[in-house]
Amino acid sequence: MTKHAFHRSRAEMLSERPPPIASRGVIGWLRANLFSNYLSAALTVGSIAVIALIVPGLIEWAFIDATLTGEIGKDCPSEGACWAWLDQRITQFFYGFYPPDAYWRVNVCIALLVPALAYMLFDKLPYSRYGRWFSLAYPVIAAILLVGGLGLEVVRTDQFGGFMLNLIAGLVGIVLSLPIGILLALGRRSRMPIVRMFSIGFIEFIRGVPLITLLFVAIILLPLFLPPQVTLDQLIRVMIIITVFASAYMAEVIRGGLQAIPQGQYEAGQAMGLGYWQSMRLIILPQALKISIPGIVNTFIGLFKDTTLVIIIGLFDILGQARLLQTNPDWLGKVDYETFLLAALFFFVICFSMSRYSLNLEKRLDTTRR
Amino acid sequence: MAEADAAPGGAEDLIIEITGLNKWFGQFHVLRDIDLNVERRERIVICGPSGSGKSTLIRCINRLEEHQQGTVVVDGVELTHNLKNIDAIRREVGMVFQQFNLFPHLTVLENCTLAPIWVRRVPKAEAQQTAMEYLERVKIPEQALKFPGQLSGGQQQRVAIARSLCMKPNIMLFDEPTSALDPEMIKEVLEVMVDLAESGMTMLVVTHEMGFAAEVANRVIFMDEGQIVEQNTPDEFFNNPQSDRTKLFLSQIL
Ligand SMILES: Nc1ncnc2c1ncn2[C@@H]1O[C@H](COP(=O)(O)OP(=O)(O)OP(=O)(O)O)[C@@H](O)[C@H]1O
Ligand SMILES: [Mg+2]
Numbered sequence: 001m002t003k004h005a006f007h008r009s010r011a012e013m014l015s016e017r018p019p020p021i022a023s024r025g026v027i028g029w030l031r032a033n034l035f036s037n038y039l040s041a042a043l044t045v046g047s048i049a050v051i052a053l054i055v056p057g058l059i060e061w062a063f064i065d066a067t068l069t070g071e072i073g074k075d076c077p078s079e080g081a082c083w084a085w086l087d088q089r090i091t092q093f094f095y096g097f098y099p100p101d102a103y104w105r106v107n108v109c110i111a112l113l114v115p116a117l118a119y120m121l122f123d124k125l126p127y128s129r130y131g132r133w134f135s136l137a138y139p140v141i142a143a144i145l146l147v148g149g150l151g152l153e154v155v156r157t158d159q160f161g162g163f164m165l166n167l168i169a170g171l172v173g174i175v176l177s178l179p180i181g182i183l184l185a186l187g188r189r190s191r192m193p194i195v196r197m198f199s200i201g202f203i204e205f206i207r208g209v210p211l212i213t214l215l216f217v218a219i220i221l222l223p224l225f226l227p228p229q230v231t232l233d234q235l236i237r238v239m240i241i242i243t244v245f246a247s248a249y250m251a252e253v254i255r256g257g258l259q260a261i262p263q264g265q266y267e268a269g270q271a272m273g274l275g276y277w278q279s280m281r282l283i284i285l286p287q288a289l290k291i292s293i294p295g296i297v298n299t300f301i302g303l304f305k306d307t308t309l310v311i312i313i314g315l316f317d318i319l320g321q322a323r324l325l326q327t328n329p330d331w332l333g334k335v336d337y338e339t340f341l342l343a344a345l346f347f348f349v350i351c352f353s354m355s356r357y358s359l360n361l362e363k364r365l366d367t368t369r370r
Numbered sequence: 371m372a373e374a375d376a377a378p379g380g381a382e383d384l385i386i387e388i389t390g391l392n393k394w395f396g397q398f399h400v401l402r403d404i405d406l407n408v409e410r411r412e413r414i415v416i417c418g419p420s421g422s423g424k425s426t427l428i429r430c431i432n433r434l435e436e437h438q439q440g441t442v443v444v445d446g447v448e449l450t451h452n453l454k455n456i457d458a459i460r461r462e463v464g465m466v467f468q469q470f471n472l473f474p475h476l477t478v479l480e481n482c483t484l485a486p487i488w489v490r491r492v493p494k495a496e497a498q499q500t501a502m503e504y505l506e507r508v509k510i511p512e513q514a515l516k517f518p519g520q521l522s523g524g525q526q527q528r529v530a531i532a533r534s535l536c537m538k539p540n541i542m543l544f545d546e547p548t549s550a551l552d553p554e555m556i557k558e559v560l561e562v563m564v565d566l567a568e569s570g571m572t573m574l575v576v577t578h579e580m581g582f583a584a585e586v587a588n589r590v591i592f593m594d595e596g597q598i599v600e601q602n603t604p605d606e607f608f609n610n611p612q613s614d615r616t617k618l619f620l621s622q623i624l
Contacts, residue, residue, distance in 0.1 A: 267434055268471035270487035272537060273460035282484060286475050367475055369516040 059123015062341075073334035082334045083323060086342075090118065093321045093342065102153065105145045106164055109322070112138060113171075157235035163318040163346050169235075170304040170350075173243045177303060178296065180243065181250025182289075186280065188255055199251070206248035211306060214241045219313050234313050246303040253299055257292035258284065290365045296357040301351045318343045383410045385541060385572050386431060391440035393426060400426050401437070402596040410540075413573045415583040415604070418593035419619060424576040426591070428543045431464045431574070445540060461489060464534030468546040470516035470526045477513040478505065478529050482536045490537065497536070504532040507563045524555025528562055535566075542566065544575040578623055584608065592616050 005067070034044040069087070076082035095103055109316055116138035119131030146168070148154035160168065187199030206214070218237045226232075269279035294303025310321045316324060322339035325331050386408035393401040397399040400423045408414060416424050429435040430442055433449050435458045442449040444459045473481050482501035486492040492500070505511045508528035510521075516528055534542060544563070548556040560582050567573055567586040577583070577599055583590050583604050592600040592615070600607070600616045608624075611617045 264467055264469050264471035270434060271432055271465040273457055273489040278488050283473055367519055
């Protein structure tokens with residue numbers, strides 16, 4: 001028997017051991033993440049410099065030197081932010097010209113929105129069976145509360161305004177553009193020529209025209225073509241246009257997701273005898289929508305910000321309110337930054353929440369590692 | 371055992387009758403004058419070089435591919451444009467794919483219960499119970515609540531088989547079920563298929579696993595250029611191939 005130099009054999013197998021404890025500490029973390037090489041060190045130093053340059057000045061302007069009380073713009077000295085208007089105007093920034101004694105209706109709407117959304121977005125909530133029904137009924141409840149009827153005093157939609165208007169138009173657009181976008185995306189891949197041509201034509205036309213143009217058409221030109229007895233509320237027209245516009249983009253986002261699903265998934269569904277709509281609903285769309293989440297949320301966020309275009313039909317959303325105040329003789333030249341900053345903050349809170357929710361959703365739906 | 375060239379319309383219990391089948395992909399004549407009768411409980415292995423039309427042939431049986439000439443009759447129902455017939459046949463014919471094609475967003479159990487619940491309208495609890503029985507039969511009941519992405523290739527293919535069986539099909543089609551698997555996993559899948567064959571399932575299997583063919587097939591069919599070149603019992607097929615193409619093919623794969 002020959003024994004080679006490399007001949008070895010284990011007498012005993014090694015037993016399992018826990019992984020080593022990573023004990024790097026703060027310095028180690030800084031080293032690894034912020035100063036790992038010259039470029040990263042330079043970026044770190046540069047970023048700190050920029051932050052140091054901007055943030056202290058901003059804080060000083062917005063908070064330390066700010067004026068919080070006062071009746072008119074003159075009460076604000078020129079340095080520091082002027083927040084004196086908040087007291088009189090914040091309700092208008094939020095509710096527009098909605099009658100103040102009916103503010104509670106908007107508030108109830110918003111309060112009910114929380115469970116309505118929650119039951120749609122999160123599973124595993126208590127009473128989720130009734131919750132889903134509530135979510136479905138919510139749009140009707142909200143419409144009655146906001147517009148009136150059934151014994152509630154009627155509020156005209158041109159009294160809607162402020163951030164509430166952005167929220168309403170945005171939510172309607174979001175809720176409708178997803179299903180419409182799905183149908184358009186499926187239509188574009190349909191084998192039926194008529195359906196396919198219609199979808200392609202619709203998507204390409206809507207995407208090829210600026211939103212403002214569509215809005216003008218809907219507001220100014222449409223009434224010229226429609227018989228005079230047909231009147232469609234202006235706000236509804238705007239919401240339709242915004243929804244339609246977002247749907248075209250949504251359709252393309254979802255088509256991207258559909259294209260990523262391997263042919264085998266369709267075939268497996270077919271082979272088991274599932275029909276077209278069953279396959280779509282149970283197999284294809286859950287996967288395609290999951291892949292499309294970043295694009296879908298992107299479209300939602302874009303749509304939500306597009307709601308500020310209601311200004312062109314003479315409605316005063318939150319930006320409209322900001323412009324109103326800026327051109328008000330009492331406040332002229334004093335509140336330009338402040339009002340926009342507030343509007344930006346409102347939008348940021350909502351858009352950032354959507355973005356966070358989508359990340360959470362992506363993680364929740366990730367079935368590759370659990 | 372089954373007569374390879376048995377005349378159609380005879381006394382036997384034919385479950386698939388394919389006559390004069392022709393199919394084209396554009397200008398490309400992929401299936402040419404195929405005649406094939408399959409008896410109930412028969413196990414047929416189909417082999418042949420790549421591109422010879424094996425997949426296309428078995429996909430014509432559940433209408434994943436549409437044929438242009440000839441007739442395909444499955445369990446007494448002819449495949450035409452009639453959607454009702456197509457649905458009826460698909461309910462009775464299970465298919466296992468090379469790439470498994472499990473639904474990655476559903477658990478193993480949900481994969482298995484989906485079609486019974488939505489196509490056969492079986493109550494959920496009953497569908498789950500059936501699914502667990504079949505998962506047991508393919509020896510992975512403990513994976514029921516996992517997602518396909520967490521299983522090995524061999525386990526996934528066994529789930530795919532169980533998923534098909536949950537529809538209680540009369541016929542099972544296999545399209546190279548082990549070609550995407552590592553060697554150690556091929557065995558576990560073949561074992562399940564042998565077990566299925568022994569239970570009396572009618573099976574059409576496209577495979578190059580000649581050991582499997584020798585063990586369970588009643589008949590081996592060799593295809594080339596869209597035609598059935600030779601068919602025989604496994605014994606005769608392997609030991610006494612008639613055509614030159616068959617001999618060449620066998621010399622390459624054995
Ligand atoms: N959808 C299609 N469109 C056009 N040609 C196709 C299509 N599907 C298959 N073909 C062609 O038809 C021929 C037969 O294909 P098929 O998949 O049936 O072969 P196969 O015998 O299963 O081969 P393999 O062993 O590689 O799976 C091939 O030449 C292939 O390129
Ligand atoms: Mg093939």
